[in-house]
Amino acid sequence: MSAAGRTVRPVSIASFAQSQNVRKDNERNEAEGLQPVIAEVFANVGITKDDVDFICSGSTDYLIGGPFSFVMALDAVGVWPPRAESHVEMDGAWALYEAWVLFQEGEIDAALVYAFGRSSLGDLNEILTLQLDPYYEAPLWPDIVSLNALQARAMIDAGKATEADFAAIASRSRRDALSNPKAQVRHDVAPDVLLEDDYVVAPLRRHALPPITDGAAAIVLAAGDKALQWSERPVWITGFDHRMETHSLGARDLTVSPSTAKAAEVAGVADGNVDIAEIHAPFAHQELIIAEALGLDDSVAVNPSGGPLAANPLMSAGLIRIGEAASRIRAGQADRAVAHATSGPCLQQNLVCVLEGA
Amino acid sequence: MAERCAVIGVGQTHHKAKREDVSIAGLVREAAKMALADADLTWSDIDAVVIGKAPDMFEGNMMPEIYLAPALGAVGKPMFRVHTAGSVGGSTAIVAAHLISSGIHKRVLTVAYEKQSDSDAMWALSVPQPFAAPLLAGAGGYFAPHIRAYMRRSGAPDHIGRMVAVKDRKNAMRNPYAHLHLADIDMKMVEESMMLWDPLRYLEACPSSDGAAAMVLAAEDAVSGHYPPAWVHGMAMRSEPTMFAGRDQINPQAGRDCSADVYAQAGVTDPRAQFDCAEVYVPFSWYEPMWLENLGFCGQGDGWKLTEAGATAFDGDIPWNASGGVLSSNPIGASGMLRFLEVAMQVRGQAGEHQVDGAKLALGQAYGGGSQFFSMWVVGSAKP
Structure with a gap:
């Protein structure tokens, strides 16, 4: 096993847990939801917290609309005596990468990684706009659904979807979620019925959007x-990498994901x-872009x-992908899996993690 | 550590109250380009970028690494964003250094910044939160009672804080990048400044600065640059809870554990004797004597005596914050990285007028939150 010519120290996803994913958890704060x-x-x-060498x-x-939301969340772990601990202002999948780096160095043998986010607390369309260039883009307040609609439109115009x-992907996802008790949106509705939905922002109909989800994972x-x-x-974990793209949407071909393709190459997705x-892929059309960049063929079960x-808790949805993929390998339903996480508008930053059973 | 890691390039902006001449991207590029030039490298030589800053609300820009990626040459590369409160500048350097010491990358650019003039940190720190006591007075109001407790516990006289305020501002006169250049600073001027949070007066508090810091870190077989490398001899992070009845907020266990870890890695048993200088996060004057004790430079209750005796002055036996420290420049997210960067400059012999003669081994420290997050590294001119 190697990445960029380097031998990778095998690190195991030993345990995974996630909260019930819900539209609005109004009764618990971040630490209470995480605990x-x-x-x-x-x-x-x-095991207990004393059995891990690092927390991220x-x-x-x-x-949450306030500074240092991770500070009080740390109370869910109870870091006493003091612990080696770190935090990323990113999806938990990247926190897992930070811990994985320490394993590669041989510094640690066990780590806890967690992520949380209550997406229900504010207006995500306003909040996520603040990720854009603060001088030239954010002041125009393009909302995130509209930006993703532009991407979906580019897919259609390019003849790629x-x-x-989009309806078929949404239908399959929510039907598969019927077997996932933690999922938020679970139903069996045929694609042609979904196509009767109204547009939220054309060409995205209601079903092509992710739900707003409060949740946590570890x-x-x-x-x-x-x-x-x-x-x-x-x-x-037998391969792991992440890559960034440029920010300006006008400078990107939104129908492809070169950052995912590069990360997949370094992580060795095609090696088996x-x-x-x-x-x-929070928006239905994005699954097609990422699947193509990962080089997946039709035999691969996507998002079982x-x-x-079916559940999109911001900041933990990427980490959950790794946990879900690992759970299926552990259950014997798969031998080799790829998990992916994304950040930024229209898939600007992407992470690829390759998982294999023993 | 598996692989040796070296600092081969450093850069920082001129820190000011308002850098209205640059955007946030321009600010971080100013530091990053200087670090690349120091390392004699270009953007394409860099394998990965690690960026850190304090709360995003300080500028009103959510997860700004997304927007800053092209400005920092990160397109097509791994880019990582760290946030560990006030310790973040140090933590960011450590996360970047692990990418080298793990053998994953050869050259990593690490950057930290704050552009406080784009928003209002005091407001951002004071937004009411459900089920939490409001922190309406910002950081100074939070730490002032801890300082009172330290004074009572140690029996330190009132003038110690003023001494630190004067010493660090005099040091800043030697540092062209420092925000505050108070040529006339003296004890009387500090004493006559406005009382902000008893016992802290205006001139005993850090400024609000716009600024950025950057370093290029490299593996042993990728060392380049105009000055000899600063080798990382040890690095560590520790955290403890905000609310915990067993905590000692005056002398936090996490700080003591973090220094014990980093000293063990670096083979340091007597920090005052073995370090040639230190850059320590002192945002309010009294944190110098408090951290002298926490970092084991003296016994409990003796920190203020070192300050009073001039041991930490530029011409003392263990100069602390020869750069002027956080009391002279405080771009919050970058303040911790500046500590780490300044000690690298010292052991590389590139600190100019604030160079400590013959500095070979030095400690950089940053802390954050309610004195609960710590990051530290030890750098030296010799290979570890």
Whole structure:
């Protein structure tokens, strides 16, 4: 196993837990929402916080509308005595990458990674606009649904997709979510029925948008003896990379994802057969872009968990992709999987993680 | 550490109250280009970019790495964003250094910044939160009671804080990049400045600055640049809870544990004797004596005596904040990285007028939150 010519130290997804994904969790703050998830992710493998060498989390202040939202969330772990700990203002998938780097160095043998976000607290269309260039773009207040509609329109204009394709992806995702008790939007509705939805912003109809979700997730990583002790069928990270694209939407071909393709190349996606892929494509059309960039063929089961169209808790939806893919390998439903996470408007930044069973 | 990591390029902006001549992208590029030039590299030589800053609400720009990617040459590369409160500048450098020491990358650009004039940090720190006590007085109001507690515990006389305020501002006169250049600073001027949060007066508090810091870190086989490298001898981060009855907020366990870890990595047993200088996060004057004790430069209750005796002055035996420190320049997100960067400059011998003669081993420290997040590194002119 190698990435960019370097030997990769195998790191195992030893445990995964996520909250119930809901439209609005009005009764618990961030730490209260996280605490049961942290307890579960430890209980799954019979350990406590004292068994991990490092803690890393992902979240964003802009959901809560105040500074340092990660600070009080740390109380869900209870870092006493003091612990080696870090935080990224990114999806938890990148927090997992930071921990993975320390494993590569040989510094640590076990780590806790978690992420949380209550998307219901504000108006996401306004909040996510603040990710744009603050001088030239944000002052125009283009909302995130409209930007993604531009991307979907570019797909249609390029002859790469139709509105029926978006409906088929949404229909499949929500039907698959029926087998995922943690998912938020779960139903079996045929694509032609979905196509009767009104447009939110053409060509995106209601079904092509992700739900607004409050949720949290956590993963325990382990290497060496701990990985073997904590899991009967360890799931190994065998390739991992992430890449950035430029910001200006006008400077990008929105119908392709070169950053995903590059990350997939470094992570070695094509080095073996892919059984399943968990793709962090919040808008239906984005699944097609990412699947193409990952080089997936029709035999790959995409988003068997229902994916982000069934539950899209901001800041943990990417981490959940890794957890869901690992869970299916552990359950024997797959031997090799690809998990993907994204950040920024219209898939600007992308992460690819390759997972394999023992 | 698996692979050796070196600082081969440093850059920082001229820190000012308002850098109205540049955008945020222009600000970070100013520091990054200087670091690349120092390392004798160009953008294409960089494998990955790691950026850090304090809360996004300080500028009103959510996850700004998204917007800054092209300005920092990150297109097509891994780009990573760290946020660990006030310690973030140090944590960002550490996350970047691990990308080298793990063997994943050869050359990493790390950048930290704050453009405080784009918004109002005091407001951003004071937004009411559900179920949380409001922090309406900003950071100074939060830390002032801790300082009172330190004074009571240690029996330190009132003038110690003023001494630190004067010393760091005099040091800043030697640093062309410092925000504050107060040529006339003296004890009387500090004493006559407005009381902000008793016992802290206006001139005992850090300024609000626009500024950025950048470093190029490299693996041993990728060292380049105009000055000898600063080798990373140890690095560590520690966190403890905000609210916990067992905490000592005056002398936090996380700070003591973090320094113990980094000293063990660097083989330091007597920090006052072994370090030639230190850059320590002192945003309010009294944090110098408090951190002297927390970092083990003296026994408990003796920190103020070192300050009073001039041990931490530019011509003392262990100069602290020869650059002028956070009290002279405070682009919040970058303030921690500036500590890490300044000690690298010292052991590389490139600190100019504030160069500590013969500096070979130095400590950089940053802290954040309610004195609960710590990041530290030790750099040296010799290979570890």
